[in-house]
Amino acid sequence: MITESARIAPDVVMRPATPEDAGGLARARVRSRAHLEPWEPTRPEDYFTSQAQAARLRSQLEECRAGRTAPWVLDRAGEMVGSVTLSNISLGPFRSGVLGYWIGVDHIGRGLATAAVTQACVFADAELGLHRVEAGTLLDNVPSQRVLAKCGFEEFGVAPEYLHINGAWRDHRLFQRILNDRCP
Template sequence: MNEFWPVELAEGPVGLRPIRQRDQRDWREVSSRNRDWLSRWEATVPPPAPGRSAPPRPTFRQMVRFLRREGGSGRMLPFVVTYQGRLVGQLTVGGITWGSMCAANIGYWVDESVAGRGIIPTAVAMAADYCFRVMGLHRIEVCIRPENLPSRRVVEKLGFREEGLRPRYLHIDGDWRDHLVYALTAEEVPDGMLQRWRDGGTAAPRNRRDSC
């Protein structure tokens, strides 16, 4: 049983809540309409080993069951992003690790029709504050393809540090892609990331791009 999940978070018109089976129609409509907008950044499955077949693509119902199971286990916080009560994207806190690391990573996407309204920075700030101030995690990472400038602007506005490059880190859009690593620790936002965002954000310091 995960004491930190399920949970709903909100800041003005922006909300984070667990994904539900009844989201299927809205999720499919947003995903289909944004196929071209999102396909360059979507995770894909690498080709199977010789002699093996690729696994079937999960149905929406199977995806929701998996995400709910991962949330209940404490390995993930699988949110949908809402704006004015409407589903407009997803944000996932994944790779939750305790022990000597106490860390997690955040990934997200948003409907192109509402991009640029501060929805995802607000959602990331809410999720990070929950991880730091409620769950007691110490470090949050966001890994982004170098070409994904809108996504990089999100974390830079929030003050994440650029730590370096992970070559061929994730299988995205049909191939292994390099990713820039951005990170933040709890000590760097003593008043909370959402408060920093409300105060106008901050410019992230740029480090030399080493491999890591």
Template sequence: MLFGRFLSGTAPALVGQRLYLRQPLSADFETWAALRAVSRGHLQPWEPSWAEDALSRDGFRRRLAWFEKIKRQESGEAFFLFARRDDSLLGGITLSNIRRGAAQCGELGYWVGQPYAGQGLMGEALRLMMQHCFGGLNLHRLEAATLPENVPSQRLLLRAGFQAEGIARQFLKINGVWRDHRMYGRLADDPGL
């Protein structure tokens, strides 16, 4: 099993049955760019517009710099998902907009590569992330948003114990258009974690 090489490094990992989460590293660029390229048609309908250099090394460096910035500011954390069996990159999950004080909450975003969609991997990753957020980070609430037509993402959130909370009008600019989003929330003391 190869995944142990990442557990002994500086990037802490969250380990599940079939996968583990760890912070992205510059050495991940080639596998990340290849997976995103293969998955472009699968991902673009649900994401902000891709920059012209989205899959370039410079684009990846900017992404890593943003990940480092939110970690340093304690406003978020980013992880890549890897298969335990062979260290294949599967996708990513990000906690952002952490609000402390009276709120103690943050927002989750995630993506899975097209070859790995529909295999329950993101469900496992989401459970690991929730345990980290509610346990290690001591958050009280997690939020997530999906496009109304993104039924697989909505099912994922409902299976993970999130509750639908309504529609946020023109919440995010997705693929160049301001889009309404269905909002979901989960509390630390909701059952089923």
């Protein structure tokens, strides 16, 4: 389980998600809904409520306790401005996880995504002992691809019809970052 927090900007802390973050995440999701819609699965209307975010957090935290997920929020003095999640964590000889992240519309262009992805990789290596982190982007999500490149990720393929995003199965560019070459 992730227990560490890190300051990723003068006014933003990346910290482990807690159940108390539900309301703040719901508000951030409402503010950023139109901005995030092209890049995400189609969300039911209730996804944008505190109750749905609380249920999502409970599920994530259960997965966290089982060692399969590591969820963080980006907290700016109590305001949620984004989140980062390592999911599908696999140990043993694979030692890998899948990275997902979003930044609220009011906070893009400040380097928060780059700082958060970098910090997630530090945590993945130091706290989780992972060997690699994987991420995928829609083919035309150039801003996210730039973030991943800045953070040391390399493209390793294209996955046809990889995820159901914004109402259709979409092709994705796949990226990975090798964190270390330690034996498992």
